[in-house]
Amino acid sequence: MNKEQFRSLLSEKILILDGAMGTELQKRGFLDDIGSPEELNIKYPQRVAEIHRDYLEAGAEVVIANTFGANSRKLADYNLQSKIVEINQSGIKLAREVASKYNAFVAGDIGPVGSYIAPLGAISFTQAYDCFAEQVKALAAAKPDMLFIETMAEIKEVRAALLACKDNFDGPVIVQMTFTADGSTVTGTDVLSFLSIAESLSADAVGMNCSVGPKDLLELGRLLSSNTSLPVSFKPNAGMPKLVNRQTVFPGTAGEFADASKAAYESGINLLGGCCGTTPEFIKALSLELKGKKPAARKINKHFYISSRTRALDLNAQKPVIKIGERINPTNRKKFQEELLAGNFSTIRKEAQEQVKSGAHILDINLGLPGADETALMEKAVEEIQEVVAAPLCLDSSSAKALEAGLKACAGRPIINSVNGEQKKMDEIMPLAARYGAALIGLAIDDKGIPKNAAERLIIAERIIGEAKKYGIREEDIIIDYLTLAASAMAPQIKETIEAIRLSKKKWPKVKTVLGVSNVSFGLPVRQVLNSTFLKLCETAGLDMAILNPHEDWKISDELAKNLLEGNDPNGAAYIAKYSGAPKKVPAPAGREVSPQEKLYEAIVEGNREETPALVKQVLSLGMPPLAAANDIILKGLNSVGEKFAKKEYFLPQVILSAEAAQLAFGIIKPLLKSGGGFSSGKMVLATVKGDVHDIGKNIVAAVLESHGWEIIDLGKNVEAKEIVEKARTENAGLIGLSALMTTTMLEMEEVVKARNASGIKTKVIVGGAPVTEKFAKEIGADGYAKDAVEAAKLAKHIIK
Amino acid sequence: MIKDEIDLSRRIISPKQVVAYSKISRHEPVTVNLEPGLAIKSIRISELLSDCESACGFAVTLGYHLEEKIRVLLAQKNTVRALVLDAIGSVVAEELAELTNAQVKEDAARNGMVTTMRFSPGYGDWHLSGQKDFLAWLGAGQIGIKLTDNFQMLPEKSVSAIIGIKNKE
Numbered sequence: 012m013n014k015e016q017f018r019s020l021l022s023e024k025i026l027i028l029d030g031a032m033g034t035e036l037q038k039r040g041f042l043d044d045i046g047s048p049e050e051l052n053i054k055y056p057q058r059v060a061e062i063h064r065d066y067l068e069a070g071a072e073v074v075i076a077n078t079f080g081a082n083s084r085k086l087a088d089y090n091l092q093s094k095i096v097e098i099n100q101s102g103i104k105l106a107r108e109v110a111s112k113y114n115a116f117v118a119g120d121i122g123p124v125g126s127y128i129a130p131l132g133a134i135s136f137t138q139a140y141d142c143f144a145e146q147v148k149a150l151a152a153a154k155p156d157m158l159f160i161e162t163m164a165e166i167k168e169v170r171a172a173l174l175a176c177k178d179n180f181d182g183p184v185i186v187q188m189t190f191t192a193d194g195s196t197v198t199g200t201d202v203l204s205f206l207s208i209a210e211s212l213s214a215d216a217v218g219m220n221c222s223v224g225p226k227d228l229l230e231l232g233r234l235l236s237s238n239t240s241l242p243v244s245f246k247p248n249a250g251m252p253k254l255v256n257r258q259t260v261f262p263g264t265a266g267e268f269a270d271a272s273k274a275a276y277e278s279g280i281n282l283l284g285g286c287c288g289t290t291p292e293f294i295k296a297l298s299l300e301l302k303g304k305k306p307a308a309r310k311i312n313k314h315f316y317i318s319s320r321t322r323a324l325d326l327n328a329q330k331p332v333i334k335i336g337e338r339i340n341p342t343n344r345k346k347f348q349e350e351l352l353a354g355n356f357s358t359i360r361k362e363a364q365e366q367v368k369s370g371a372h373i374l375d376i377n378l379g380l381p382g383a384d385e386t387a388l389m390e391k392a393v394e395e396i397q398e399v400v401a402a403p404l405c406l407d408s409s410s411a412k413a414l415e416a417g418l419k420a421c422a423g424r425p426i427i428n429s430v431n432g433e434q435k436k437m438d439e440i441m442p443l444a445a446r447y448g449a450a451l452i453g454l455a456i457d458d459k460g461i462p463k464n465a466a467e468r469l470i471i472a473e474r475i476i477g478e479a480k481k482y483g484i485r486e487e488d489i490i491i492d493y494l495t496l497a498a499s500a501m502a503p504q505i506k507e508t509i510e511a512i513r514l515s516k517k518k519w520p521k522v523k524t525v526l527g528v529s530n531v532s533f534g535l536p537v538r539q540v541l542n543s544t545f546l547k548l549c550e551t552a553g554l555d556m557a558i559l560n561p562h563e564d565w566k567i568s569d570e571l572a573k574n575l576l577e578g579n580d581p582n583g584a585a586y587i588a589k590y591s592g593a594p595k596k597v598p599a600p601a602g603r604e605v606s607p608q609e610k611l612y613e614a615i616v617e618g619n620r621e622e623t624p625a626l627v628k629q630v631l632s633l634g635m636p637p638l639a640a641a642n643d644i645i646l647k648g649l650n651s652v653g654e655k656f657a658k659k660e661y662f663l664p665q666v667i668l669s670a671e672a673a674q675l676a677f678g679i680i681k682p683l684l685k686s687g688g689g690f691s692s693g694k695m696v697l698a699t700v701k702g703d704v705h706d707i708g709k710n711i712v713a714a715v716l717e718s719h720g721w722e723i724i725d726l727g728k729n730v731e732a733k734e735i736v737e738k739a740r741t742e743n744a745g746l747i748g749l750s751a752l753m754t755t756t757m758l759e760m761e762e763v764v765k766a767r768n769a770s771g772i773k774t775k776v777i778v779g780g781a782p783v784t785e786k787f788a789k790e791i792g793a794d795g796y797a798k799d800a801v802e803a804a805k806l807a808k809h810i811i812k
Numbered sequence: 813m814i815k816d817e818i819d820l821s822r823r824i825i826s827p828k829q830v831v832a833y834s835k836i837s838r839h840e841p842v843t844v845n846l847e848p849g850l851a852i853k854s855i856r857i858s859e860l861l862s863d864c865e866s867a868c869g870f871a872v873t874l875g876y877h878l879e880e881k882i883r884v885l886l887a888q889k890n891t892v893r894a895l896v897l898d899a900i901g902s903v904v905a906e907e908l909a910e911l912t913n914a915q916v917k918e919d920a921a922r923n924g925m926v927t928t929m930r931f932s933p934g935y936g937d938w939h940l941s942g943q944k945d946f947l948a949w950l951g952a953g954q955i956g957i958k959l960t961d962n963f964q965m966l967p968e969k970s971v972s973a974i975i976g977i978k979n980k981e
Contacts, residue, residue: 126880131824133880198823399816667892702962706886707898714891755940755962 012116012156014215017183021216021242021281026116027302028073028246028284029066030294034261036062036077038290047089049081052101059102060109067113069291070298071284074110075159076102079122082146088125096149103153118185119150119158121172128167130394131198136171136419143175151180160186161246162221162286166200166208166320167422173212174446183215185244185282189222190231195321202234203323207316207424210239211448213483218244221286224251224263225271236279238312243280247271249288261288269296276301279309315487315523317373317450320422322401324372326523326555332546333556334565335405336371337527338362339392341380348380350621351388356395357621363396369561374400375428376417377407385413393420405452405558411439418447426450429492432457432471437478445482452490452525453479455511461494463504465511468493472515476522490523490556491515497533498541498575499583505531505545505576509552516553525556531576535583537590539563544572607633608644611676615648616655618668620675627676637683641720645676649718653801666801667711670718677720692720693745693811696738696774699728700749700763703756708780708800712748715800716807721746732762739767739774745811748803749793751780761791768792775810779803817896825904826875828955829912833977835866850949854938857974860928864976868916868927871952872908873970874901901969909971920977928976934963947972 012020020026036042036051041058045051051059063074081099083092091098099119106117124142126134150158158180160172169186176184186209188196195201202219209217217239219231225247236243250263272283283301285293315326326333339362341347347358363374374396378388385408393404406417407428414427429452430440444451453475455461455468462468472491479489493511496504512524531545532538546557547568559565575586605613611626613619630640652669655661681691695716699709706728713723724742726735739747747767751757760778767776775794778787788796795810797803838845844852844861846869861867878901885894909930917927934940940963947959950972958966965972 127824127877129884131820131881132877133884197826398820664892664895667895671889671892702960702964704960704964704966705968707882707894710886710891711895714889753940753962753964754934756964 012182014181014183017157017215018242021306023305025276025281025283025301025304025306026072027070027294027298028244028282029063029071029075030069030285030289030291031249031287032059032062032075032077032079032120034287035290047080047086047091049077049079049086049098049102050089050091050094052077052081052098052105053094056101056105060105063106063109065291066294067109067115069295070302071115071294072302073116073118073157073282073284074106075118075120075284076106076150076155077120078102078146078150079120079161081149082121082124082142084124084126084142085122095145096152099146099149100153103150103155107153116156119147119153119155121146121150121158121160121176122162123164123168127165127198128171130398131165131167136167139168139171140175143172144179147175147179155182157183157185157215159244160184161189163188164196165198166196166205169205169208170212170422170447173209173214177213185216185218185242186214187218187220187244187246190219190228192223192227194231194234199321201321201323202231203238203316203325204318204321204423206235206239207318207323208448210241210316211424211488213448214241216242216244216282218246218280218282220244220246221248224248225268229271229274232275232280233278236275236309238314240309240311242282242306244282244284245272245275245280246284246286247289248286249290249293252288263288265290265293265296268293269300272297273300276304277307279307281306315450316424317403317426318423319401319403320397322403322423324403329372332550332554333372334370334561335373335375335525335556335558336362336366336369336402336561337375337377337529337558338366338560338562339374339396340377340407342377346625349625351378351380352383353624354391355621356392359392360395360399363400363402366561367400367402371402371561373403373405373426373556375405375407375558377428378413379408385410386416389413390416390420393417397422406449411443414440414443415447418443418449424448424450426452426490428452429454430475431455432474437475441479441482441484444479444488445484450488450490451479451484452492454492455494461496463507465493465507465514468507468511469514469518472519472522476519486519486521487523490525492525492527495526495528495530495545498531498545499534502575502578502581502583506578509548512549512552512554523555524553525558526554527558529559535590536587540567540569540590541572541575541586543567544569545576548573548576608635611640612644612648615645615669615672615676616651618665618670618672620668620672623672623675624679627679631679631683637680641677641680641684645673645680646719649673649804653804656799656801663711663800667714670714673718674714677718691722692716692808694722694724694742695746695748695807696724696726696735696742696744697748698726698730698735698750700735700751700756700759701729701731702759703751703753704728705750705752705780708752709748709750712750712779712800712803715804716748719804719808721807732759732766735763736766736770736772736774740770740772744774746807747774747776748807749776749778749780751778751783754782757782757787760793764792777803777806777810813892814896817893817900820881821878821897821900821904824875824877824881825901826877827872827904827908828875829870829872829908830950830952830955831868831870831912831916832950833866833868836861836864846949848949850945852938852942852946852974854936854942856936857931857938860931861974861976864928864978866977867974868920868977869946869950869972869974870909870912870916871947871950871955871957871970871972872905872912873952873955873957873965873967874905874908875956876967878969879967905969905971909973913973913975916975916977924980925977926980928978930973930975932971932973943972946974 228247249261405426431454455471532541607629777795778793797806834846933943
């Protein structure tokens with residue numbers, strides 16, 4: 012079945028899907044002698060076939076194959092990754108054999124990969140994509156009628172899965188997320204944000220499955236069906252599962268399920284089935300009620316969504332103008348630039364939060380900066396920003412590579428800023444917008460420059476809109492920027508920009524318009540007055556969005572400014588006459604001059620990682636010898652932190668922040684010391700002992716000791732005694748540091764001491780961890796015990812001297 | 813900063829609980845037998861459950877995603893954020909255990925019963941190795957809790973405990 016056939020079939024009749032596979036397998040005891048449910052496809056296919064048959068008998072018109080967890084990452088848990096192709100294809104084949112007797116459809120099933128994508132989890136977007144693509148290829152070769160992407164909880168994973176399907180399967184793809192009762196997934200994605208992603212990546216149907224019971228899911232199903240013209244699927248659980256006395260109990264009944272399904276059908280939902288806990292009995296009740304019906308008519312709200320992980324922004328509903336914050340842009344901001352080059356994203360995070368607080372709906376991200384790896388910066392910045400704010404993003408770059416990195420990293424549907432009328436640009440950027448489903452800003456400019464008048468700018472816009480159509484980018488996905496010129500130099504041009512907006516909205520009502528506003532006041536006094544007045548004029552002409560500084564006052568409307576913008580104030584004489592005398596910002600009162608040395612000391616004590624590197628450089632440039640800076644400022648600062656910790660003025664997070672600031676400082680100082688005398692406390696091998704997988708305490712010790720000049724060789728957790736001692740020998744380490752968090756594993760510390768003794772190396776062993784005591788340390792023959800990271804630093808220094 | 817991490821943790825914590833009620837089939841000074849087939853060897857447990865006819869065991873976990881994130885942060889040398897997330901996890905796990913405890917207490921009260929304090933493997937003379945049989949008895953594997961060879965629960969942010977249920981004095 013191809014996509015068109017699917018669409019037209021579902022416009023004529025609804026489809027009854029099957030019910031649960033997993034809980035049914037479990038109930039029948041089919042999983043008792045097997046690890047992975049998917050392994051049944053190759054080991055005991057008749058068991059899976061039996062369940063398919065029962066659902067078909069009950070009236071299902073689509074059976075979903077037993078391939079939910081048949082991706083290489085999940086199969087690896089059972090050491091079955093090498094059988095991925097076989098398991099997927101057998102799954103489809105055995106379903107087909109049964110379904111063909113009932114003239115029913117067969118769907119391939121795709122579930123989550125098991126790890127979240129960064130920044131929530133540990134795998135990259137590309138890793139997730141590759142994992143999905145591998146499964147989709149295996150499924151596609153067995154020719155299922157359609158694919159279900161199900162039970163998704165994370166929006167980036169949805170994007171990866173949809174792209175993998177789009178690239179490797181020609182048939183229809185249905186994508187379903189799993190929502191909690193509050194209407195969002197566990198990772199915070201709401202129904203409409205999900206919809207914006209699914210639609211932009213051309214899913215053929217959207218829906219929801221699992222998690223809450225039929226009645227609660229119904230509300231969410233209605234929300235979905237009233238906001239999309241795509242087919243909608245609905246697969247609730249048989250109520251919320253409870254685990255009581257080792258049994259999963261689903262409290263819902265077939266009757267309740269059928270009632271909710273009927274109500275869902277009435278709201279226009281056209282693919283109906285069941286998830287966990289539903290049985291052939293449930294599907295029978297559903298089928299008796301609804302099978303063969305024509306889909307109910309829907310009332311659909313027209314919308315234009317862009318989105319983040321947790322918020323969908325409907326540009327059609329948002330009035331007045333939508334503000335795109337322009338402040339994440341290092342142009343002409345030296346400190347910001349230095350930070351970015353050093354891989355420091357603190358200003359970005361701060362700007363993101365503050366702009367949203369000042370009313371920005373969307374954040375523009377521009378990281379064009381000489382000497383920087385824009386692609387890497389874009390990826391990281393998108394992740395950092397999306398961790399702190401929910402606003403959708405506008406990825407602003409002239410590099411297609413950087414844009415693609417940002418598109419992959421983005422959780423949600425972003426805007427691309429931008430293409431223009433140049434063929435080369437359109438060839439490069441439009442495929443990206445189409446592939447990742449982004450909205451697209453098109454500048455009304457081309458290789459010949461900015462056209463003088465409105466009509467000519469519309470010609471370029473027309474070219475962009477026409478070209479975009481070739482890639483399947485619709486008019487409603489396009490935002491045209493008719494360009495703001497400086498009123499001081501080109502006053503007559505202002506009228507043309509406003510006129511272009513007006514004409515454009517008339518000609519293509521669906522196409523949005525945007526302007527970078529601030530440029531209008533370039534070279535004129537009191538820019539805010541002009542900027543805001545200009546925005547008001549553009550809004551009247553129909554402007555949809557503006558790229559601006561959200562911290563400015565956007566309520567001002569000034570007669571003189573308006574006069575100037577409308578071309579009635581040649582050279583802005585009247586405007587300048589009134590405003591040129593306006594006071595500039597008052598400089599901050601000067602306090603006592605604090606020396607850079609003092610500032611650096613304070614920065615270390617306060618754990619100010621942002622300021623520290625610059626202060627170190629400043630101190631060194633003033634002629635302080637590096638070794639003196641290390642000993643007299645940084646280590647002194649750390650000692651003060653240690654004292655504060657002992658006095659309970661400071662707690663662990665502050666100690667670590669200071670340690671990290673000190674590490675940054677040493678990062679600058681150390682290379683300078685190599686030539687002129689060493690500064691290193693020595694090498695230390697650090698590990699959590701065998702059998703113990705606690706990690707965090709040991710990492711804190713590592714951070715603090717590194718800040719005291721130790722070179723740490725961190726072997727991680729669950730490390731064999733032999734390996735620790737061997738490493739100490741080959742690295743010629745002065746110290747071994749051991750961590751254990753459990754009474755059962757701390758005994759392993761003794762093994763390390765024994766191994767050390769047996770090997771004949773002189774390395775000292777120090778130990779620590781929740782159950783470890785001074786007494787225990789002595790008993791096992793360790794050379795020292797420290798109760799926390801600060802003590803460990805003192806102890807290490809003491810033992811080695 | 814802590815607020816940011818709390819926001820993040822909301823997205824990556826997936827709390828789950830498993831609860832099992834059972835009659836106490838046999839009661840000896842050092843061993844308590846629970847149906848079906850769990851024997852807890854501990855004088856403290858035996859004392860705790862001495863007046864009880866039944867007991868409730870539970871396990872709760874925050875899932876793997878939180879710990880995966882902590883690992884990533886540690887690998888990136890972002891120790892402070894890892895520490896804060898870890899601490900949030902500890903607090904939430906304890907709260908979740910509290911909540912489950914309260915639910916058990918409420919259930920018992922509805923039947924006119926009262927509950928004892930809760931007790932976890934590894935405390936007192938209930939050796940940590942008792943965790944293995946206890947979790948198997950609970951069916952904690954169903955909510956994804958595994959046990960290492962050294963009886964550490966994975967995910968780390970998991971809590972298991974037993975509560976006695978008895979008649980009002």
